[in-house]
Amino acid sequence: MKEHTSAKHPSTEITTGSMVSKETLPIDETPEILSLRPCLLSEYIGQSAVVETLRIAIEAALKRKEPLDHILFHGPPGLGKTTLAHIIAREMGANLNTTSGPAMDKGGDLLGLLTHLEEGDVLFVDEIHRLPKVIEEFLYPAMEDFAVDFVFDKGVHARSHRYRLKRFVLVGATTRVGLLSSPLRDRFGLFRTLDFYSLEDLGLIIKRSALLLDIAIDEEASDELARRSRGTPRIANRLLKRVRDFTQVRSDGKIRKQTVIEALRLEGVDEKGLTNLDRSFLQTIMEFYSGGPVGIEAIAATLQEETDTLVDVVEPYLLKIGFVTRTSQGRKASEKAFSHLGFPYRHTHKGPGN
Ligand code: ADE
Numbered sequence: 001m002k003e004h005t006s007a008k009h010p011s012t013e014i015t016t017g018s019m020v021s022k023e024t025l026p027i028d029e030t031p032e033i034l035s036l037r038p039c040l041l042s043e044y045i046g047q048s049a050v051v052e053t054l055r056i057a058i059e060a061a062l063k064r065k066e067p068l069d070h071i072l073f074h075g076p077p078g079l080g081k082t083t084l085a086h087i088i089a090r091e092m093g094a095n096l097n098t099t100s101g102p103a104m105d106k107g108g109d110l111l112g113l114l115t116h117l118e119e120g121d122v123l124f125v126d127e128i129h130r131l132p133k134v135i136e137e138f139l140y141p142a143m144e145d146f147a148v149d150f151v152f153d154k155g156v157h158a159r160s161h162r163y164r165l166k167r168f169v170l171v172g173a174t175t176r177v178g179l180l181s182s183p184l185r186d187r188f189g190l191f192r193t194l195d196f197y198s199l200e201d202l203g204l205i206i207k208r209s210a211l212l213l214d215i216a217i218d219e220e221a222s223d224e225l226a227r228r229s230r231g232t233p234r235i236a237n238r239l240l241k242r243v244r245d246f247t248q249v250r251s252d253g254k255i256r257k258q259t260v261i262e263a264l265r266l267e268g269v270d271e272k273g274l275t276n277l278d279r280s281f282l283q284t285i286m287e288f289y290s291g292g293p294v295g296i297e298a299i300a301a302t303l304q305e306e307t308d309t310l311v312d313v314v315e316p317y318l319l320k321i322g323f324v325t326r327t328s329q330g331r332k333a334s335e336k337a338f339s340h341l342g343f344p345y346r347h348t349h350k351g352p353g354n
Pocket of ligand 1: 083
């Protein structure tokens with residue numbers, strides 16, 4: 001049932017449920033970016049409160065020779081939820097099994113994964129808010145009692161059989177904790193939200209990654225790149241690779257501020273780190289909907305984008321930097337956003353879609 005996707009670290013065997021195809025894995029699951037990830041808590045930069053909580057929980061569990069409590073991570077994409085799941089398995093000396101909510105569509109899928117887990121194994125479920133309801137219900141006894149209930153036959157002949165599981169650790173990740181049912185949320189002993197990284201922490205991550213990629217970068221350049229990374233290590237590492245290409249081809253081999261600016265102009269990334277999609281999102285609110293408020297569905301329809309992409313990927317950072325506000329009537333572009341895009345500020349009180 002399980003197939004090996006990687007066994008990068010001797011003590012951490014990483015396996016993936018067979019229902020997860022490569023296509024369903026996020027971009028940073030590629031081995032190249034995996035190698036920029038920290039493997040241990042001591043290498044992890046930022047999210048200090050989360051790291052400290054994990055350090056204590058892991059040390060206590062190891063002392064008691066017990067598995068950790070189940071852990072739920074919440075936050076926008078690219079902030080380290082998957083990385084932390086890898087680190088937890090590594091620090092516990094356990095195997096990591098990964099799957100995702102949308103990849104599981106039958107009860108049998110989850111059953112297969114659960115029954116193959118060894119004592120202490122970590123099961124990482126990405127996008128756990130997208131687990132089908134029937135599968136979620138299988139998880140309740142699995143998480144609480146380390147058991148799953150099979151039901152044989154139907155109607156008056158129905159019989160139930162309880163199958164014992166090894167004690168495992170479920171690590172769930174979600175961009176939308178509000179979509180998780182409360183019975184599922186309540187079964188996690190630890191729940192932590194990851195926030196956008198400070199410029200200082202991003203600068204440190206960029207310098208660490210530059211070292212691993214064997215490319216020189218000066219302080220001004222790493223600051224500039226940090227400012228354009230939307231508070232997100234995954235973006236910082238991706239942009240660093242583009243800037244490295246540019247530097248090696250068009251420059252003297254050392255990344256400087258000017259090379260960051262020129263390389264990122266080609267990528268369509270502006271001085272605040274906004275991409276073409278971010279700017280189209282803002283422009284739609286400003287031009288089509290007079291600055292808002294406007295419902296997210298209307299923006300998605302105008303942009304011909306998935307609503308989920310806008311809510312999960314685009315909006316969180318725009319909210320964080322105060323370019324967008326969410327009101328009960330919909331999204332509004334702020335004065336700061338108008339001035340960033342060079343449009344005259346328009347302020348309206350119209351309802352959504354008007
Ligand atoms: N690479 C990506 N995220 C990182 C982090 N939080 N610390 C160190 N390196 C990273």
